[in-house]
Amino acid sequence: MSEKIQFRIRRQDTPYSPAYWQTFQVPFREGLNVVSALMMIRQNPLTTDGMKVDPVAWEFNCMEEVCGACTMLINHRPMPACSTLVDTLQQPITLEPLSKFPVIRDLMVDRSRMFADLKRVRAWIEIDGAWDIHQGAPRISPEHWRDNYLYSRCMSCGSCLEACPQYGQMLPFVGAAALAAVRLMNNHPTGKYHRKQRLHAIMVEGGLSDCGNAQNCVQVCPKEIPLTTAIGELGRETTVQMLKDLFGSAD
Amino acid sequence: MRKPRKVIVVGGGLGGLWAALRVAEAGHQVQIFSLFEVKRSHSVCAQGGINACFDSKGERDTIWQHIVDTLKGGAYLANQPPVKSMCEDAPGLIQTFERMGVTFSRTAEGLLDLRLFGGVKHRRTLFAGASTGQQLLYGVDQEIRRQESLGRLQKFEWWEFLSLGLNQQGVCQGIIAMNLRTMEIKAFPSDAVMLASGGMGQVYGHRSTNSTNSTGAAACRVYQQGAWFANTEFFQFHPTAMLGDDKTRLMSEAARGEGGRIWVPRDAQEQRRPNQIPEQDRFYFLEEWYPSYGNTVPRDLASRAIWEVVNKLGLGVAGEAKVYLDLTHLNPGFIEQRLHAILDIYRKFHGTDPVHEPMEIYPSAHYAMGGLWVDFERDDTTGGIKHGSPRNHATNIPGLYACGECDYGYHGANRLGANSLLSASYSGRVAGESVANYLQGLQQGHPDSDDPIYSSEINHQQELNRQLINNQGEENPYQLHRELGELMSSQVGVVRDNQTLSNAIESLRTLQQRSRNIDLQERNSWSNQGLAYARQLQEMIRLGEVIAVSALHRDECRGAHYKPEFELKLPENASAGDPAYETYRNQWKAQNQNWLKTTIAKQTDWGPQIDYQAVDLSVLAPEEPRDYR
Structure with missing residues (x-):
């Protein structure tokens, strides 16, 4: 041919x-x-x-x-x-x-900003150390696993950020990838312990509220990660967190 | 405590990141060097899973069985104490991954799920969908990012390792690296270096499942500075890779573990679509030849069987070098959940849906069992390795350690599926702890970066660059790489013979000459990818020679290294106790007397020099030949 x-x-x-x-x-x-x-x-x-x-x-x-x-x-x-x-x-x-x-x-x-933003939102689990603790893994329901697994496949390709009207070199918005990482970490059995810090990290300028809800991110993600679902969930969580912060709840 | 030391880790895949993490946790300063962002390392390509004995399927699986399967699967060529310790520590390692946030698939009861893999009879493989390597790497990557935010660790992404800084006593005290943007060459002093540069599949070019950066160049560079290679003739061909002109993409062994079947039409002239061919006209050759293990025989056997069906029996699908990997009889919902990632790859690249139509696959260069020689210290009380010993994962160059696929430990002559994520992670952890203890014993630190041990090496490396840049040759590096891939896969491939190997070595030497006569075609000196590529190409050709020479010297069949001329055939219809089988066993033992030894390749001006070293067989004496029928 x-x-x-x-x-x-x-x-x-x-x-x-x-x-x-x-x-x-x-x-x-x-x-x-x-x-x-x-x-x-x-x-x-x-x-x-x-x-x-x-x-x-x-x-x-x-x-x-x-x-x-x-x-x-x-x-x-x-x-x-x-x-x-x-x-x-x-x-x-x-x-x-x-x-x-x-x-x-x-x-x-140069996509190094994506990795810097993962740092900014504390996208990790705080473990005592990478050694054996001689304890079994916590039980997780298959449904809960399936939800989390969807997010754990984010390969930091940057498609969602490229498509986002709120994301840009001169704009502070962290974008969908880092937000989805917060969603994933906050749903881990011990990742939950630092839920508040991660929520606070996205409750500032450039955080969740900069999302303009264009929903482009979810359409271009090559891994079909439900980014807008994560953003929706975080919207509710940050609202609750804001109220807790205001009224001085223990959590 | 002594003052914190500095450690350089070359490579940011599973092995490198694990090592970096353990060194950082020990309180030392770590610098990770990588050709690209570490999150994009080749570990992400591992799909099917990671082995650890959890025995949660009511099958009475044991750690001992994991040890036996690994040693036998590797045709007894692996040193046994490290394998023993790896299998024993595997469950704890999984739980550490779990704590890091890795999303391991769960059973209905919420337990870690297990699937079947090749070369074993029990379900022992943990997985995260069919993207296990990606999930494991991300887990450690996150912890590394945390260490970075705590100031204990620094990443140097977009830097290429070029050589070691060795002092007068031959002790490794840092590296020389090239910035892949500015192309500046610079010295980075350190108190120890960990090489975790991954596999070398690109030696087989586009006929490999490896990422384009898995060239083995870094390992080959330290080889030229005196580090030994071991067992490089043992190169795994994965039985089930997609066909492709640019790359042969892996279709995980999990496809067979979950029930996938391999077959070809019985009639070479078959014209029908696979779905229209009735059962009786299909040749499920693995199931016929190996009724006991069937489609999940170890990879070396499966690859050879496919090779034979295609090349000896002439039964390749449509007369071409391919066979079917069939999932169409399985529940679509089930395989979608368990294998989504690979189904997706197949659909995207091939255009057909494996749920409805069998996949077309063929063996492809996949994993180097061999690699840099590394030491270990046996603990006589446990039979495993002595944990924390600074000898573990030390190369023969003091201060240089190696872990992950670039070392040769754990897999002997053939690696079992889902043992690579385990060995990459485990070796990284052990090597990290080992380096931390090496540093404890160091009396003095590294010299400053302007020391002559670095500047002379910088000059040398700059000279190599200048030669390539100024050369007005006529060879095209990309074309040469394609030729290398064709040469290696056709002449140093699944089936070998000495005449062909000798010819291959000659051809490789010619290729090496031609690779010095390159035209880079590139005037831009910023982010000059051609320069880095041409340098890697020369290393790959050199590695090809190490593989071919090691293969030429080994006159036997063992695991992935198969020379029909020296084959001892299992007697048909005979099993242990039968006279024919016992005769075979004795011949097999006699062969072990001659050949059950580690190949060591050392660099000389005339090419690789081959020596041998005894294998530590203190855990399981080689009494039982491999028999998967």
Whole structure:
């Protein structure tokens, strides 16, 4: 088959240099995904104008949609490039770096803020130490497990933040990913002990109340994590916490 | 207490993060170096589960049985005390993960659920859906983030390890690393270094289930500085990987553990869709050949069986190198809940639904049983390892430790499914504790970063970069990597012979020459991915040679290393006590006399030099050959 696929790629040489566009062509094959196409381009970086250029830089690792590295804007929508097959896309296929994070080079961005925000909301369980305590695990109902498991698959890809109108480089909102982490940690049997601190961490500027309820996050999450459900639950919890704070409840 | 020391951990997967956590908890300063954000490490790709004996299914499972299964599954090649301790400590490790917030799947009663895995008869595998590795890594990642917020630990993400800083006595005192954005090369002094750089599946290129960063380059770099490799000829081919031009994606062994069946049409000319082929026209070869274990035989046997059905019997589906992995007879709701993550991968990448149509799979390079040689200290009173001994997980370079897939411990000649998440976590924990004790015994700290032991190494590394950047060669590194993958999978693969291996070694040396004649095609010196890639490629080719040379030297069949010329065949229709079987047993024991030993590869100017070392068999004497029929 001699069918060719066209890619329009937004390029940027360094964080401070201007962006520009280049078009590349790769031969189509059955099951071709965006990362494989980028690999072909990298092996022979020739634009459709016949110009030999530097290979396109992008981030990828697992190639099976579980590491979260290769998320980029594909036809203006945040998607994992590895699991996006080209025959599902309109051509020419436009590739751009996520716009809510600083560009490193070409399609690579700096998502370190996502990890900083996980710190900010204290997304961990405070254990005494990583040693054996010779005690069995607490019982958890299968239903409770299923709810939590949905959230534990967040791979910090940044899609939800990209789609969120309230999230941006100049805006303080932590966004859905960190909020969902709060939801997950607060529902753990001992994670509950620090529920209040986590709720307080999202009851400040840039916290939960900055959510504009656009509901874009849940639509773009590649793992179909019920982000808006988490945000809804946290809304109720923070309200209760606020009342407790006001009236000085023991908890 | 002595003053806190500094430890560098290279790699942020399960092994590295566990080690970092234990060192930080011991009060020392930790720096983690990773090629990318640690949360994206290859550990997330492990799907099916992690083994630990909980015996909560009424099957009378025991820790001893876990030990026996692991040792036998590995064809007795693993040193036994570390395996014993790992299996004993496994349940406690699971509970620690649980405390960290890992969402292990539960039974109706709320207990930790268990599933069946390969090479065992009892349900012993804990899991979190079919994304267990992801969940385990995230659990430790969270704890690491907490340590970071407490100021005990620092991450250096987007840095590539290049070499060790070794002092005049050959003691490891830090690393030289390259910033993957600025491409600056810098020294980071430390009192000890933990290498936890993961697997080397990319040596098999696109014919591997490994992530693109699992190149083995870091391990190969310390090998060139004198660290030993052990048992690298033992490379696991996972029987059930999706076919793919860019990558062969893993379809977890859990698919078979939950009832999936492997088959091909009995007739090579079969034209019907799989669902239209009646039972009697299907060849469930694993069930026929291994009635006792069936579809859950150990991976080396399953991969070889598939290889044979396709290449010897000519029964690959549609005449191609693939067989069916069938889940369509199982309850859709049940498998959706238990295996969602892999079903989802298959649907997304292949376009068909495994609930309704059998998957098409073939064996693919998956896991290195071999790796950097590491020591252990046996505790004669328990038969396990001496906990806390600074010898545990120490390489032969003082001050350099290794844990996780990059070391060679625990799995012998073949790893059992769901033992890798266990060994990665357990070895990380043991190695972290070991390093903490090594530091206690150190009399003096590392030198300053401007010491000549670092500056000379920096110069050397800068020179290597300059050569690649200035080279106006004609070779394309990406093309070379593809060639390496084809070469390794076809000539150093599931089935081996000495002539082919010798040819492969020649070809690898030619590839190595060609890899010095590279054109990076890249003028931009910022975030130059091509430069890092080209350097990793040279290491991968070197590793390929270590694997091939080790394989060439071992004239026998053991676990994943299979040379038909030297095969001892189990006598048909005979079991223990039958004369034919006892004759076989004696031949097998004689073979063990010659070959039950650890391969050690040392770097020389002429390539890898191969030596052997005795295996510690103090727990279970090799009396029973593997027989999964």
